[in-house]
Amino acid sequence: MKVKVSRKATFNAAHRLHRPDWDDAKNQAVFGKCNNPRFHGHNYDLIVSVTGEIDQETGFVMDLKVLKELIQEHVEEALDHKNLNTDVPEFQDLNPTAENIAVVIWNKLRPLIDNQKELEVVLYETPRNFVTYSG
Numbered sequence: 812m813k814v815k816v817s818r819k820a821t822f823n824a825a826h827r828l829h830r831p832d833w834d835d836a837k838n839q840a841v842f843g844k845c846n847n848p849r850f851h852g853h854n855y856d857l858i859v860s861v862t863g864e865i866d867q868e869t870g871f872v873m874d875l876k877v878l879k880e881l882i883q884e885h886v887e888e889a890l891d892h893k894n895l896n897t898d899v900p901e902f903q904d905l906n907p908t909a910e911n912i913a914v915v916i917w918n919k920l921r922p923l924i925d926n927q928k929e930l931e932v933v934l935y936e937t938p939r940n941f942v943t944y945s946g
């Protein structure tokens with residue numbers, strides 16, 4: 812019997828969607844207001860879920876306090892109040908779209924969670940735009 816447990820977190824970050832190999836007109840046409848050269852911010856909501864068997868001794872799939880601390884240390888410290896394009900190494904050559912941010916977060920957390928358990932990341936860039944990645 813598998814159960815999914817989830818932890819919600821938030822972080823604020825600035826970004827710009829831009830490809831240096833495209834001219835300004837194409838960047839503007841594809842990325843619109845998110846191509847603003849002076850950057851802009853989002854309040855990201857993150858839901859990290861772990862699915863697995865319930866441990867018979869603890870009753871936990873995973874201790875949610877431990878999951879909270881992993882997210883704080885490895886996601887919030889890396890991304891909160893950062894300019895994703897200029898401050899975060901993973902986005903030096905990677906457009907910080909919601910999709911790419913979700914994959915970066917999943918890759919940070921995956922090695923830290925029991926590999927018998929499934930990991931899913933849901934990232935809300937706006938209250939109505941969200942992406943899901945589970946490897």
Ligand SMILES: Nc1nc2c(c(=O)[nH]1)N=C([C@H](O)[C@H](O)COP(=O)(O)OP(=O)(O)OP(=O)(O)O)CN2
Nearest residue numbers: 828842844845907908909910911936937938939940
């Ligand atoms: N597939 C993707 N599409 C878009 C992304 C993305 O990361 N992946 N990002 C953006 C923008 O960065 C940003 O999300 C703005 O999108 P938009 O829908 O214009 O959102 P609003 O600011 O109008 O806020 P809503 O609350 O969503 O209306 C665009 N596309």
Ligand SMILES: [Zn+2]
Nearest residue numbers: 826845851853
């Ligand atoms: Zn944006």
